[in-house]
Amino acid sequence: MNAEELSALVAEAGFPVMMEAYEREPLFYPELCEVIPHDPAREFGEKQTVITGIGEFREKLEGQEYEATEMIQGPSFYLKVRELGRRLPLSGRLVEMANAQRPGTIANIGDLIAAAAESAGLNAREKSESIIAGMFQKGTLTAGSSEHFNGTFNDNNTITADPYPKFIYTGQPWFDTAHPITVGSSTFKNHEASLTLSEDNYNTVRVRMTTQNNRDERNNRVMIRPDTLLVPPGLQKTALQIIDTPLQPGGELNDVNVSRGTAAVMSWSYLDDAASSAAWWVTQRGRGSGIRVRDSGDPVIRIAYDPLKNEWNIIFSKKFGAAVTDWRYAYCANKAA
Numbered sequence: 001m002n003a004e005e006l007s008a009l010v011a012e013a014g015f016p017v018m019m020e021a022y023e024r025e026p027l028f029y030p031e032l033c034e035v036i037p038h039d040p041a042r043e044f045g046e047k048q049t050v051i052t053g054i055g056e057f058r059e060k061l062e063g064q065e066y067e068a069t070e071m072i073q074g075p076s077f078y079l080k081v082r083e084l085g086r087r088l089p090l091s092g093r094l095v096e097m098a099n100a101q102r103p104g105t106i107a108n109i110g111d112l113i114a115a116a117a118e119s120a121g122l123n124a125r126e127k128s129e130s131i132i133a134g135m136f137q138k139g140t141l142t143a144g145s146s147e148h149f150n151g152t153f154n155d156n157n158t159i160t161a162d163p164y165p166k167f168i169y170t171g172q173p174w175f176d177t178a179h180p181i182t183v184g185s186s187t188f189k190n191h192e193a194s195l196t197l198s199e200d201n202y203n204t205v206r207v208r209m210t211t212q213n214n215r216d217e218r219n220n221r222v223m224i225r226p227d228t229l230l231v232p233p234g235l236q237k238t239a240l241q242i243i244d245t246p247l248q249p250g251g252e253l254n255d256v257n258v259s260r261g262t263a264a265v266m267s268w269s270y271l272d273d274a275a276s277s278a279a280w281w282v283t284q285r286g287r288g289s290g291i292r293v294r295d296s297g298d299p300v301i302r303i304a305y306d307p308l309k310n311e312w313n314i315i316f317s318k319k320f321g322a323a324v325t326d327w328r329y330a331y332c333a334n335k336a337a
Contacts, residue, residue, distance in 0.1 A: 078151025
């Protein structure tokens with residue numbers, strides 16, 4: 001069995017099985033985040049500086065000039081593109097046995113590749129989901145988390161160092177009580193350590209997001225439209241009662257439930273650490289989520305031969321990275337810092 005024959009076997013026995021496993025259930029992170037295809041020009045990562053814009057429009061009186069402004073440089077976020085994968089080594093002698101056409105050998109190799117490919121498909125989706133879920137769960141830690149927020153990347157032996165390798169671009173946890181802005185001294189909060197999930201508390205968070213946190217780096221208004229109530233499975237029932245019931249949850253006077261339909265409930269099994277069992281998040285999904293993902297998409301399979309070991313390697317991989325680009329569009333409640 002030569003390289004061409006082994007490649008054909010991998011394509012026939014492995015790739016369809018891997019893709020079936022990868023697409024078996026809908027992924028959550030594409031719903032929550034701004035997902036951008038992997039860009040070879042940003043192979044290892046990206047650094048992007050936030051420009052605070054020109055500020056609000058001012059009236060120009062007849063005969064006068066437009067009021068001048070300046071573009072003020074804001075903070076920078078750092079996004080590392082990780083290469084994720086595993087390698088299945090196959091002994092060269094095992095492949096040579098297939099060359100000798102021993103009974104059952106090719107079928108056995110094909111079965112082995114198919115089993116590995118199914119596992120690869122499941123693990124590719126699991127890792128991507130875990131990275132984003134980990135950001136939500138570890139984003140409250142005052143000690144930070146280098147595992148989930150370190151955006152430092154090495155591009156052709158040039159290191160682009162994240163100045164806040166345990167935190168987001170503000171130098172603070174993603175969910176914090178005193179986020180600064182570039183212009184002015186105002187601070188803002190998107191974290192409540194103790195606030196159980198109820199209709200009143202859900203509305204408190206929504207109002208805070210839309211009327212207090214709706215300020216850009218110049219302290220001018222921006223539009224925030226939270227559309228998702230994100231919960232671990234243990235809070236799904238409570239969340240659905242708040243969002244989907246026509247009458248006020250737990251009410252005795254048949255009052256209308258004003259929270260009905262204000263958000264979609266997303267119950268995510270990956271929110272599974274003990275500290276998150278009673279936590280809940282209100283977010284804005286998609287392009288305006290404030291979470292950027294660089295994703296190469298479907299996992300890939302390739303083969304490589306190591307002549308020193310006389311070993312064939314079946315390699316399963318994908319590229320994936322994520323960073324918080326704006327804290328304003330997510331709020332965490334009832335989780336300790």
